[in-house]
Amino acid sequence: AVVSTKSTAAAEAGIEMAQYNVAWLCQEFELRYKIDRCSERYYRASALNGHGPSQSITGNNLYREGRYRDAAIMYGEAAGNGVDEGLFGLGHFSRYGVPVGVVTINSTSYYFGPKPNRTLTWTLWSQCFHMGSDAAVIGCGIPLILEFIQTITLQTITCVIVPAFVAVFSLSFWLSRRV
Numbered sequence: 142a143v144v145s146t147k148s149t150a151a152a153e154a155g156i157e158m159a160q161y162n163v164a165w166l167c168q169e170f171e172l173r174y175k176i177d178r179c180s181e182r183y184y185r186a187s188a189l190n191g192h193g194p195s196q197s198i199t200g201n202n203l204y205r206e207g208r209y210r211d212a213a214i215m216y217g218e219a220a221g222n223g224v225d226e227g228l229f230g231l232g233h234f235s236r237y238g239v240p241v242g243v244v245t246i247n248s249t250s251y252y253f254g255p256k257p258n259r260t261l262t263w264t265l266w267s268q269c270f271h272m273g274s275d276a277a278v279i280g281c282g283i284p285l286i287l288e289f290i291q292t293i294t295l296q297t298i299t300c301v302i303v304p305a306f307v308a309v310f311s312l313s314f315w316l317s318r319r320v
Contacts, residue, residue, distance in 0.1 A: 160195070161192050164180045165180070181202055185202075192222075193219050193224040196215045196224065197215070197230070200226075200227065200230055201230070213239075213241035213253060214244060216230035217246050220246045220265075225272045226280070228281065229281050232262045232266040232281070235262045236257055236288075237257060239253065240255040267281075
């Protein structure tokens with residue numbers, strides 16, 4: 142047997158932490174012995190019972206299946222339970238314009254439409270970063286830095302290069318008319 146009978150019985154009885162533990166054990170055995178979908182079943186059950194890390198893992202599984210709306214709801218639940226990966230996942234949706242509609246984190250609702258939303262991405266990843274765990278600082282800090290660099294690059298192009306080009310073009314046009 143992959144998992145002890147007592148652990149499985151507790152998981153089947155709906156005990157959240159037992160479901161998470163059985164899911165983790167299944168995940169380890171799935172990798173070694175190619176057991177299919179054991180962990181997904183118990184992570185999902187644990188997620189539905191409100192366990193934040195399981196909600197995040199279930200969100201990842203749903204994302205891989207292409208079920209983005211369901212993944213976003215799980216990420217929102219995970220974020221509401223203080224799991225930084227939930228905020229990161231939602232930030233990914235806003236960054237790339239994955240249209241999943243309205244997702245509520247605690248009592249705040251966010252709209253994820255079909256266009257990228259840098260402000261929302263920055264908000265979510267900043268909240269994730271400020272959670273303070275090592276995973277949050279690295280997982281959300283690096284994308285925040287990259288977003289900042291990209292924003293500076295776009296601002297540089299629109300605020301410096303484009304006006305300089307217009308000025309040079311105008312000057313050359315003016316000089317060509319004087320000759």
